[in-house]
Amino acid sequence: MRSLERLLRPNSIAVIGGGTWCENVIGECRKAGFNGALWPVHPSRDEIGGVRAFRSADELPSAPDAVFIGVNRNTTIEVVASLARLGAGGAICFASGFSEATRELADGADLQAALVDAAGEMPILGPNCYGFLNALDGATLWPDQHGLTPVESGVAIIAQSSNIALNLTMQTRGLPIAYLMTVGNQAQTGLSAIGDALLQDERVTAIGLYIEGLDDLAAFEAFSRRANALGKPVVALKIGRSEAAQAATLSHTASLAGSTAGSDALFKRLGIARVDSLPALLETLKLLHVAGPLESANIASMSCSGGEASLIADTAVGRNVTFPALTDNQRAALTNALGPKVALANPLDYHTYIWGDKAAMSRCYTAMMQGDLSLGLVILDIPRQDRCDPAAWLKVFDAVEIAQKASGRQMAILSSLPELMPEAIATGLIARGIVPLCGFEEALTAIEAAALFGRPLPTDPVHLPGPVNDPELLDESKAKALLAEHGLRIPKSRNAASSEEAARAAEEIGFPVVLKGTGIAHKTEAGAVALNLTSACDVQETAEKMPTATFLVEEMVTGTLAELLIGVVRDPAHGYVLTLAAGGTLTELLKDSVSLILPVGEEDIRTALATLKIGRVLTGYRGMPSCDMKAIVSVVLAIQALACSTPVEEVEINPLLCGRDFAIAADALVRLGGN
Structure with a gap:
């Protein structure tokens, strides 16, 4: 991992460029009382901000610890390469027009790749980055006004929005902010690496995050575990919806796990408190700074x-x-x-x-x-x-x-x-x-x-989702067969290519039966499910009215006490998201659900189920018998085993029929792909 020590706590700062932004960097360093060397660099100007300027970085007295680069995007790459050769401690790349602008600029992604290549082992923040403020040491590689004042200790805030970061410096709530960091495009150095570097400063009491998207799941988990080990609490304000949740729209699971469920579950697993507003972020950091967890x-x-x-x-x-x-x-x-x-x-x-x-x-x-x-x-x-x-x-x-x-x-x-x-x-x-x-x-x-902090974190690392190429929706019979291979109990069933075959299949299985039209994701909404059919005539007549030409005939499970949804959705940003919910046709209406990040253990599953409103039904509500909790837990563990061993995009059982001595997968959806 690249060390950010020289960049964040520099003894010398170079400012390359001659615009207002660069003059502001010099002015803010002076205002903050930075007592190290300030070296403006410009090819034609003799001074910038009242400080003697050098013609090029090669003329500097020594390799600078930290550099603010305020030139255009193409020149930025040249400057970064030059600084890397000199052995500079790190640089802020202020220019935009890189990967954040690929829709507008065809070469944006290529230029960002070239920038990273030019940096080599030298740390860079950005591009498209405002820089950072170190109020402990007066190092302000920041091209604008700000509201921070010198502090002896305080919290660190890392923001994926430069404007949000600027606004946070203007707070008047008394919160001492030691570091205010922006990350830009995270082309080379991401939020997690910055967080690691800030944890190493004993003067930092807590860390706040304004997150639009995680840079690297494994790195973020490692950062979180180090923070937990050091007793430095982390608070996150996460915005946006994960791409995985938007793409995976076939299942109820995807709907329930969409928006913030994945990040909420991940943060909870990693001991990070989540808040939903900037004022709440500031107040939480203030409480933690003064009182600790x-x-x-x-x-x-x-x-x-x-x-x-x-x-x-x-x-x-x-x-x-x-x-x-x-x-x-x-x-x-x-x-x-x-x-x-x-x-x-x-x-x-x-x-x-x-x-x-x-x-x-x-x-x-x-x-x-x-x-x-x-x-x-x-x-x-x-x-x-x-x-x-x-x-x-x-x-x-x-x-x-x-x-x-x-x-x-x-x-x-x-x-x-x-x-x-x-x-x-x-x-x-x-x-x-x-x-x-x-x-x-x-x-x-x-x-x-x-009050959330101080709990031991799970010892097992988050299961990192691998790539899933061209995921394919299995038909229900294949999906159930796959689940049965992993130990799940499924109803007796037969496939039928016509209404007549469906009637004969029902007689073989024995009445009552369930008739389903195949090839439809949400069968109930499409009128492709009929329950409790008691004769071959009923089966054939019902099949002829369904909007499908092929069918699945299953035994009708009786003695059901509760229906659950058990699902897993692949979320590249946060891991595999496991959803446990009240199941059946009212799943999305009831919204009685809880999400976890894989892997989970038996006790995790039981605890999560107990948080559901339907959890009281599972354990016997008002004198009713309880469901077979051991069988339910086994189903969840089996789905986990499938997701962690196969290129799965999503798996859902809805409903899982739960009785006194059974947990049977009545309906299943599986999307698989190739690695």
Whole structure:
């Protein structure tokens, strides 16, 4: 792996090009207090940004550690080759017009390949890349204004959008950002390699990712495992839909696993918390920077308003956040601090009896934090300082700090709106070791995320999907035969080339039977499935009405207690996505599903099934008998074995008929290809 040490933490920076972008790089380095050498390079200018310029890279005093290349795309390749020969530490390729523009420029992909070839072993970021900001050391290879200030420690953010990255530098939430990285086209150095390099800096406390698409699944898994081993949490905001989920449209599985299911399952497997908005990303990183991962999502909330107590409680509904009931010790201590007039609960409305009394407030907060809690929230909105006097509000900070030290529990100040937590106050709270959180939704999202870390990761690596060429949809009888070879139980069946043959096949199997038209992916919607036919006449008449000329006749399975969908879809970006769901004709309507990344073990399957609403039916709902869980798990493991040993695009059983002593694949879809 190429070392990014010199590039990210340089002692010398060269800036090649003469436009405004290059002048900005020099100006921002000076503003940030970079104390290394600055070397502008331009063939005709004597100075750039007030700094003496060199005519070419060959005239530089030594090989630069980091280079910002701000010239056109063709010249960029020449410059990169020259820098590689000199032994430069790495370069930012600002120019666009490479693989991101292949629709507009026929030579875009070829130029990108030439750029990578020219770089050789020298690391490059981009092309089509804004660069990076190192607020720890003042190295700002960044062609624009930004909002970062020097920090001694902080979080690192890697973004696949330069404009999103620029916007994040302008946050006023008090979050200390140590590194802000953009990746551009990831032609040579991708998100995972950058993440690895940032993990090595002890001053980085957590890493945030803005992801449009993963660069390399194996490399990303390796980065995630290193982060977990180092105890540095990773939070991701993932956008977009995977190409695999868009392409695989034949099955219900593909519909359920589409959009974000694959990335969600992958992130969960790798111990990465996922959030869905930029504010949530920033608040989660802030909580992790100050408090680190939380042992649990058990929290306490305290405010002097019943409205705030009710609002935070309502906001927590449907989330994996818990307000534990008060213990006897808490109640006694709170009564002593607040008197008999306050109704005690969690969330707590402590009224205004103790407002402005630092000693009384600290006793209240300390008493509340005696329970099994990972975090205590004190809801406090700072009034506008240009129109109001916040002195009384600021006393709360002292009380919270006292309570945090006395209880040994992490505390946070939570504002209902970001503008009610001024940046200077947020920064001051962080200096005290108190978490400043902004917005109820974002704060609870951050707490959920922070409570995810610290769990051991699966020892088995993600099964990397190989290429599948020209996948072919097997007819149902062939699909079931393939599944039977892997140990699945299927109904007795016969193929029929006419309605008459179907009637005779039904008599051979024995009534009742199921009749299916073949050659159709979604048979029920097409009117190509008939259940519980009890005579040869019924079979023949039904077959003649179906929109197909060939048929599959099967035994009618009785004693079914539940129907499941078991499916696997190949997703090159995230691995093989396993979907477990309520099955049958209402699968997509119910949307009762869970997704995992292969490989999985028996316990993983049982745990996932238990999260489904239909999971209660599987284990016996309201006195009903339970299904054969061992047989169901065996089916899932068999499908996994098929997917991991064969060039599979997708496999689906829907429904898997589940009874007291069976799990039978009633319908199957398989798409196979050649490697």
